[in-house]
Amino acid sequence: MGMTMTQKILAAHAGLDLVKPGQLIKAKLDLVLGNDITSPVAIKEFDKVGLDSVFDVNKIAIVPDHFTPNKDIKSAEQVKVCREFSKKMGIVNFFEVGQMGVEHALLPEKGLVVPGDVVIGADSHTCTYGALGAFSTGIGSTDMAAGMATGEAWFKVPEAIKFVLKGKPQKWVSGKDVILHIIGMIGVDGALYKSMEFTGDGANVLSMDDRFTMANMAIEAGAKNGIFEVDEKTEEYVKEHSIRSYKIYKADADAEYSEVYEIDLAAVKPTVAFPHLPENARTIDNVGDIKIDQVIIGSCTNGRIEDMRIAAEVLKGRKVHDEVRCIIIPATQKIWKQAMNEGLFDIFIDAGAAVSTPTCGPCLGGHMGILAKGERAVSTTNRNFVGRMGHTESEVYLASPAVAAASAVAGKIAGPEQLG
């Protein structure tokens, strides 16, 4: 029996020739990640092990991005724990405000993940790096502590679902619409404990930013990881951002999948996930008349340069609706500077949108755009659970940057084509 991409990467990192679904293995780690919420708990656990050094100072990344720039005293204390630990251990990849970006946009940009890597991160959206052909998965703080101590983690080898992407998406349809469509189709536990492996000619058509968005939301289908086949675009991206050598793993022709889905990208429409689950997907022509109070464009899902450009294309020469607050958050300093230099901020500000420094902030109801009782937001983030962005009686509608920007102008959920 052949192996999937994920199985091959795990086998190689466990020193095995062959692994099978369900097998428990110990794999060597190429990178261990934590943020300002999960790292303090991990550091407390790490201290209990009684070691005075981490397994490799180059293979740990600590990114205070959730409640930063520090939103209150307690958050400041948590970041201080991260900072002091990083300094004491000599951790190379600690990113202070000013260098910091939303972790899953930042690490690929810094070249810290390359194809074939095994990455764990104490953040559920660590699955983002599957866009680079790496095995990458979210874990908790104790696993992060163990990873920092030993450079290893235990895994149950997952089964896989194969998504064969075909065709080319239409104008205003992005990776976000494709992944919301898929989650709508298989449900929030449709890929529980499994890999989502994206392949096919359609996958090659998608930009790297689209692939990051799709791999990012694999967790919203319950998946262990999402992974794309490495192609020319991946290699070009990696060579531009990283000096590390990398290895490409391709699935065997006889690899087994629990399910195979064929997705025609040309048939995917702009898609919105209604409260309070990402699986509540509706196409833009079926959203009805939903008045909104806020729009968020940013996050580890959709805070990259292409997302900024799409938002600008929609907002150019238009005005944000009088009764809507539109908050745009480029995910990293590099993206921020690029957006500024391309003149996108002029468009945003002329339209009446606010532009924020990088932070996860509103996505998880932290700060920089919290919702009051009864308020509704269209957001390019990844979760719309009860209370996610604020009051338990507020609502979050997940969408692409194009739909979010168009909704900001319309004052209700709308696609760019409805703006006229």
Place this chain on the structure above:
Amino acid sequence: MNAKGKVIKYGNNVDTDVIIPARYLNTSDPAELAAHCMEDLDEKFTSTVQKGDVMVAGKNFGCGSSREHAPIAIKASGISCVIAETFARIFYRNSINIGLPIIECPEAAKDIKDGDEVEIDFDKGSIRNLTTGKTYQGQPFPEFMQQIISADGLIQYIKNSK
């Protein structure tokens, strides 16, 4: 090891944002987290939960964020075991790693009702509903996980194996 207690029952897809909302994640103190456990889903939980109570839920329990604060808050609330049809994978790992007993058992999770009294035998993975007299067999843990559990979590397991 055994647990016995009254059942508090929830539905499908209980996410970590309702188990412990992110607005309280500026601390990792178990008692502070427990003070807000489940409040966005069930306002009464913190005032009615008794030490030893058993949480029972449907599919995909603990989906969403990787915050270990979620199983920490449940454990610190006094819950002795969580039984669900299925668990989201990060929550599953986290629970084992911090020593919150969990059992995957679709049949029990569907049958058992809010307020029932249940007894769990962790060594056998069996669940007995004392209110109805019915027994259920949950998924036993693989040996490797049992070692982590009997070491009282992953960190002690690593210390022991050094």
